[in-house]
Amino acid sequence: MTRTIAEPAPAVSPLGTFERFLSLWVLGSILAGLALGMVAPGVIGLLADLEYASVNLVVAVLIWAMIIPMMVGVDFSSIKGIGRKPKGLVITLVVNWLVKPFTMAALAVLFFDYLYAGLMSEGDADQYIAGLIILGAAPCTAMVFVWSQLTRGDPAYTLVQVSVNDLVMIFAFAPIVALLLGVTDIVVPWETLLLSVVLYVVIPLVAGAIARRQVIRSHDGDEAAVDAFTARLKPWSIIGLLATVVLLFAFQAGTIISNPLLIVLIAIPIIIQSYGIFAIAYAAAKAWKVPHNIAAPCALIGTSNFFELAVAVAIGLFGLTSGAALATVVGVLVEVPVMLSLVAFANRTRDRFLQS
8 A cells, every 4th residue: 555645635625514514513502401401400310310330321322323324434354454554553542541641630730739729629629630630541432433534534443443442441541540549449430431332332333334234235245335325324423413412511501500610720721631632642643654544533532531431430439519520521511622623623734644
């Protein structure tokens, strides 16, 4: 396979009209979620209670709608060749596990112990620091497939990156959080971690593989039919994303609306961390000559967070109304807007990378 310098970007956007204005739809979904949470708290409470091992099953179904269409596009025959181009995987693992948790902890201490000194009690500051540490040690799983698709990432390579990352998470998450929190008796909700991997990776992957096989079989082995099929499913990915945003913000509407200034204070180090981690991974990929369809997802995996796990761990360790739980919820608040801005940046800088 030869690599060439990218041609100038085509005049026609790779994204559809709806996707180009996705940030506006997300903003509308955030506002709708907040309004729904305040207007119909009873209904939202019932939906929030539909969970097992701290994993909300309604959100899981919506995430299936997001990522199953992307899984249909995964060509398993291409996965076996990923070992010949390990650079993107190396960057993902180094940034996620040797850089991100420690930079998040450093930023949390800098802001809450020093820059915000006097604005809150020492006990509250320690809670927010703990929440940010938990958030920083939980790199993303499901949402990465959305960001990868929006940057035209290699779906097979993204799948491998996420799968390996999940495997490392099973062994590394608890020790890193315990180290940074300074405790040794941390209880990790293993049911939440394993169930999340099954719901957000394994089930969509199996469903996508079955659908892909059926489409190819029904078109006499013509794999080109898969592209047409996934194009028809694509709107469901966006609908799933927007519905997920509505629900997540509806679940936390009361907390967000009652603490606007505190939300801003917590969001600042998270935003700095997000853009900083993306810059580190994206620059490393550029310097190491990683093709853009691997470099973009590689950088976005570390930037995004596995907020379902982070929220569950914070609640389990410190309680539902704790500052630590609130800090992880703020991670949800800034996640989608920040990630959409980075997706847009990655798409604008595509021609600065090699293409595979």
